[in-house]
Amino acid sequence: MEKHTNAAARQHGRPGRRALLGTAAALGVAGAAGATAHAAGPGRGHRTPGGRFRGSSVLITGGTSGIGRATAIAFAAAGANVGFCGRRADLGSRVEREITDAGGEAVYIRADVRSAEQTRDFVDRVAARYGGIDIAFNNAGIGGGGPLHEMTPERWDDILATNARGVFLALKYELPHMLRAGRGVIICTSSSAAEQARPDGAAYTASKRAVQGLVKSAALAYGPQGIRINALLPGTTDTPFVRPPGIPDADWARYKEAFGPLNVEGLERMAEPGEIARAVLGLASPDFPYMTGASVAVDGGAGAGRRLVHPARS
Ligand SMILES: NC(=O)c1ccc[n+]([C@@H]2O[C@H](COP(=O)([O-])OP(=O)(O)OC[C@H]3O[C@@H](n4cnc5c(N)ncnc54)[C@H](OP(=O)(O)O)[C@@H]3O)[C@@H](O)[C@H]2O)c1
Numbered sequence: 555m556e557k558h559t560n561a562a563a564r565q566h567g568r569p570g571r572r573a574l575l576g577t578a579a580a581l582g583v584a585g586a587a588g589a590t591a592h593a594a595g596p597g598r599g600h601r602t603p604g605g606r607f608r609g610s611s612v613l614i615t616g617g618t619s620g621i622g623r624a625t626a627i628a629f630a631a632a633g634a635n636v637g638f639c640g641r642r643a644d645l646g647s648r649v650e651r652e653i654t655d656a657g658g659e660a661v662y663i664r665a666d667v668r669s670a671e672q673t674r675d676f677v678d679r680v681a682a683r684y685g686g687i688d689i690a691f692n693n694a695g696i697g698g699g700g701p702l703h704e705m706t707p708e709r710w711d712d713i714l715a716t717n718a719r720g721v722f723l724a725l726k727y728e729l730p731h732m733l734r735a736g737r738g739v740i741i742c743t744s745s746s747a748a749e750q751a752r753p754d755g756a757a758y759t760a761s762k763r764a765v766q767g768l769v770k771s772a773a774l775a776y777g778p779q780g781i782r783i784n785a786l787l788p789g790t791t792d793t794p795f796v797r798p799p800g801i802p803d804a805d806w807a808r809y810k811e812a813f814g815p816l817n818v819e820g821l822e823r824m825a826e827p828g829e830i831a832r833a834v835l836g837l838a839s840p841d842f843p844y845m846t847g848a849s850v851a852v853d854g855g856a857g858a859g860r861r862l863v864h865p866a867r868s
Contacts, residue, residue, distance in 0.1 A: 605633020606839065611684035613677065614638040615667050615724050616694030618645035620793030621743065624827035625691055625834045630658030632835065637680030639665035640694065667694045667720030668712075677727040687731045689838045692724040693743040695761075697795055699754040710757050717761035721768055725783075729776060737780040739838045742769050744785040746853045762787075766849050773847030782846040784837055789818065789853025791825040820855015 612629045616622040617638025626636045630653045638660065640646050646662035653660035661683060665676035681687050695717045698709060721742050732738030747755055748762035769785040776783065790796055790813070797806055814823035833852045836842065851857050 605631075607689075607835070608633030610634045610688040611680065611686055612636045612689045612691070612838075613680045613687050613728065614691045614693060615665075615673075615676075615720065616640055616743075617662070618642050618649060620795055621788065621791060621827045621830045622691070622693045623649050625693070625831040626660060627653060627658075628828065628831040628835055629689075630656075630660050634659075634689070635684040636660040637663060637676075637683060639663050639667070639676045641666050667723060668715045670723055673720070673723040674727045677724065677731070681731045686735050687728055688735075688738060690724065690728045690732075690738070690740045691743070691834055691838075692721045692728075692740065694720055694724075695743060695745075695795075697758055699752070699758060701754060702756050705757060713757040714761050714764070717758070718764035718768070721765050725768065725772055729772075729781070732781050733776070733779055738782075740772075740781065740783040741834050741837050742783070742785050744769070744787045744849060746787050746789045746851060746857050748785075748787060748849070749851075749857060769849070770847050777846050782843075784845060784847070785849045786830070786833060786837065787849055787851040787853065787857075788830045788833075789825055789851070789856045791827055791830055793827050796824075818854045818856045819859030820853075823854065825852065825854060 607629055610629075610633070612626075612634040614622050614626050614629075614636060615638070617626040617636075618640030619642075622638065622640070626638045626649060630636050636653065636659065638646070638649070639662070641664065643662075643664050646664060650660050650662040661680070663676050663679055665672040667673050677687070696713060698713045700709075725740065725742075728738070728740065732740075742765050744765040745758070745762040747759050748766055751759045766785050769783050773783040792810065801809075810824055814821075818824070830852055833850065837845070837850060
């Protein structure tokens, strides 16, 4: 599935980067390009023109959809070389094309984060292609709820294997590359659900709480080696993760309009995926050189309050 580096972008600079920035802006990632800034790693103090992450090697798990897709587009718009995975090859190729057609650099490599072999292969191929890994966004995840006594052990295992073990595997195979370089930044997607449980969300909350634990311990272990590791806790975000398949746009817009004031005491709306992507780029940037081991909530204020009501779907 891997294809060669976008030759046009290489030969002619990035003629379509304006188009990619347009896509990023449409996703709510305004400012993705930044003006001029440091490269990503804690050890890199120099400034590089033409995109805040220009030349940085960025790895994303779960980049075929939603938050991961928006983040891949945002990093590419900011000049990074992006390697991302997911299981759905059709979607992966589409996202890759979306980026490369617009003059960015990205490669989709099919990988399932439940598989140690596939995760290692994905990580190693991204590192080989882009000369190491500066930034990793361990984001692949699935939902799944229901009363505990009705949940099958297989479903529990699948949620934990994807959301917790998948993050462990990604860390396990990314860290050696960063240790060799003596620097790196890792962001792992947890969830606001790690801190605000729901009665029917035990497996999901347990898995996202596990991500926080992994991040805290790894941040302590690898901080001395120049590697920063943080957990991102998005609030409810408008992606296929929460949008029922097949729901008409107008019905979904009405649902969202009702959802915000009822559930997000603060900004009173769901997040757009590009807004979560912006937080990832921020955390990956040298703007937060002293932040590691943290759980960063990007939830519109929902976690500060205590509303939790779902409007009826029309
Ligand atoms: N949307 C929200 O409200 C929300 C809130 C808090 C946290 N989150 C978290 O944010 C992350 C991204 O979710 P999203 O909202 O963007 O949902 P999404 O649109 O469903 O995206 C999930 C991504 O994870 C990938 N994925 C799932 N299982 C995988 C596996 N076994 N191997 C590799 N990739 C896998 C999917 O790709 P394939 O299906 O192609 O494999 C897809 O790219 C998840 O960790 C989720 O728990 C979401």
